[in-house]
Amino acid sequence: MSPLLLLILLPLAASLLIMIGANPRRTAIVAALLNLVLSVLLFARYDLHAGGWQFLSEWHVLPNLGINLSLGADGLSMTMLLLSTLVTLSALWVAPKIEKREGLYYVCLLFISAGVIGAFSTLDVLFLYSFHELALIPTFILIGVWGSGDRQAAAWKATIYLGGASFVLLIGIISLYLSLPSGMRTFDLRQLDHLALSGTFHPASWIYLLLLVGFGTLVSLFPFHSWAPPAYACAPTPAAMLHSGVLKKFGLYGLIRICLPLFPEAIQQFNALLVLMLIGNILYIGYVTVAQKRLDWTIGYSSVMHMGYIFLGLASLTVMGINGAALLMFAHGLSVAAAFALCGEIRRRTGTLDYSELGGLGKVTPVLGLLFGFAAMASVGLPGFANFAGEILVFFGATVSSIYGPLMVVAIIIGVWGVVVSAIYMLRAYRHIFWGPIAQRWESLTDIAPTAKWSVILLLVPLMIAGFYPQIILNMVGTILPR
């Protein structure tokens, strides 16, 4: 059997077992652990020298329409698969005791996992899209049923917003398909790339706009971002981790995978628009983040802000920038998942994430404080974490393309300034929660439990490995780019 299919089927099989009565938590974690081991093996087995698509397999679904379930992975998808399995295991592991419908809870999480793994390992655009939907729907359910705060409103907003985006995206994909000459129509990425490279296929640039808006909304590109912070604030911790860490990266993955090769001219044409939007992400959202008064909203907005850097790498259209963007996708996925995991741990202890109520927790929860310090520093872009390596590559890439116009220069200056802004809000959060005198009511808090501790360490260790030696990831993602 294809190893990639196994990656997709394992979480689904675990869901099935849970539905027929297996212990939900144990089954889910075992499946996630197997998946992680498998993806690490695949990551190690991927032949860097040969590059290209590997572990290929194909099942015909509607061959006359050019729709096949074809699986395969290149360096970029391998990296994203590794990210997915890491965050999945961590998210399942850190999940607290569930009182209400525990089985469904884990099934939803496993479906998200299966969906993202499917999306990152398929070569077929239509399946890419469908796998993403498979992951998206359980997210809404998780927010709506197990969320906290104003969960119904948040779930509705995210559903309408992301549903709308998916719809736009679908129209874009279908239009792309239909713009191929009849008889050559296909959803297969390899053939699409081939057609684009050979110069026989020039899809209209408005299709690119549809895809940009669709993918962009999924990634919370300014000004299509306002679904994200409330959804993350209300979502149960594992759902926030999986969505912000992995599922959100689907939009970026789609842009790299579909738009970069197929729309070289349209991208140039609309690049100024993209740069303007990403400036909104970095500068405007950066300052919105500074104004937040609660940790969950701070992290939610910060994850919107950091998407700006990934877009900057993409918009630079340089090898460095795109490498940096891919590295940042990996790094941000791990660091934001760790931040949400710890945020959930704080909320479970204190019942509040309001800065004005917290303070001095470092005294009673030193390990939690230490781990949060690591996550915060990763998010701030401190060297030693992969986030820094990604950001710096993005800056170098953008600098190369800055010779094309002053707008890029502005974007670089704002981007570098954004590093200061992200330090402002992360250090403020740390200061308000863990430092300062402790209030009497928090004196009896207990430190982080071993399960939660190790599930966060599971995220931080690869983040630091990739930070000390980014080539581990860059060698992989480099296979999709010209050297």
Add this chain to the structure above:
Amino acid sequence: MNVSTIAWITLSAPILAAALILLVTRKSKPLAAGLAILSALITCAGGWILFSRGATGDFLGFNWVDLGASFQIPIGIALDPLSRTMLVIVTTIAPLVFIYSIGYMKDEEGYWRYFAGLALFLFSMLGIVLANNLVMMFIFWELVGVSSYILIGHYFRKDSAADAAKQAFLVNRIGDFGFMLGILLFWISTGTFSFSALNSSAGVFVQHPALLGVACVLIFCGTVGKSAQFPLHVWLPNSMEGPTPVSSLLHAATMVAAGVYLLARIFPILSASPGACEVVAWTGAITALGAGILATQQDDIKGILAYSTISQLGYMVTGAGLAVSAALPMFHLFTHAFFKCLLFLTAGSVILGMHHEQNIWKMGGLLKKMPVTFITYCCGMLALSGCPFFSGHYSKDLIMACSWEHHRGIFWVVVIAAGLTPFYMTRQAMVVFFGKARTEHSEHAHESPLVMIIPLILLAIPAVCAGYAPVEHFFFHEIGSLAEPEVPSFVPTIFMAAFLAGLGLAFLIYRNVEKDPVRIPFLAQRFYIDDLYFWIVRVIQGGFARLCSFIDRWFIDGILVQGSATFIWTIGFALRFLQLGNIQAYAFFFGAGVIGLIYLILNVR
């Protein structure tokens, strides 16, 4: 062992120690301290071996980023006269401070955290010293910033310490904003960021002197942040919230000098841009004068030293801006590192003897109670004041003489600052050590334990001798010329007059006083610069942030999103009879709808 192995061991020993302390020895105080001190001693041995062998060369470790031939970021060690001398300074002072810390931190909480922070700092500092390119230096530059953050915030439960740590990190980041842009600008102009290639790239800029000037000034922003130059100096006095050995090692002797080291590193390219040098020299001179003025009205024993550090860093920066020789700022950095480290450690000894009292007006008459501390203090104090036969005299006079030669305007500014130094140091000495004991604590003050005294004595030796000609020649003859410029004979007289005037005036004013006879609120309040920054952060930045937040909540989300959602909701009202009350049902229909839609589009042609 060959040179490169020794260099790599020297660099990596402290980070191994830090990792071990964090992962293994959190429970054990002696092990944590022992590991840190062991690593510091290893770096000390490594540093001296490399120096004595005159190790030279560029040793590539690995390519941290390698995107083919077009773009690589190497991690490599550059050994040359400049980095060797700096290496010796850092690795000589660090073990002394580490050992001193055993005594000072004996009864403190978070022992392992403290020593892990020190080891992390040493690693990062050595990275800055040994880096062979700008990006690698920036990496370690940031790591130094975070170790400083950890160490200033050691007493994190105190609001003041927590705020000071945050401020130090953020202000440094503002400087690094310019530093990063400078790296990018240099790279896009010259295609390199290795120091050796960069320093020989002046030819690239012959047609674009302004570009070179801008790039140099941007890099200099990093110095302004790290070396606490005006207008980013505010963090350094507040960083005194950290434990005193930290103030001594990081915020006086080594870390803050990293900015000056950076200027020395890029000296050949910096001195090719007269405009940038002018900016650098004036920034340094203004800082030297302004901080000197502020130091005269501080009441905290460490606060006075902090402002004097800023002032002396201003001298070094001026020295770099005079574009004479890279050795000029480095020489003052060298002497300053020893006597300022010493001064802080004696201040720490006083503070410990005074049961953590830091206000000089609550001390007095400590001369008899702490004799060793007093004598070593005097060595440091006279060196800092520029007294003849003490190290600071030689290095500072050289900078002033060069400024006479090259820049008359700056000369007068630094001469006034040179008169202020003996003034505020004599004030401090008079109030702390002479006169009557002013409080209970100062009556019962006691000399510090041996583990603290020995480093004081060891540091007092270089504080006196580090400026003598043979020492200077030994450490600096390879870096650049330190020949005394030809100046008219009245110039040295001016220095001497400034020194004696400051000393004498302070002696007259502060002899046998109970309270400070001079009170100038404008100076005691630090020119109100801190208040101005606080206002900017709170009102302007905070206001802008709240405005953005308001727009996001009420316009983008409120009107655009909710509005269109309401619009869609109204259209979809008809669907109400399907009783789409809950989210699962919606999700199901959503999925079903998507599949239906795909079917329709694919089949209806």
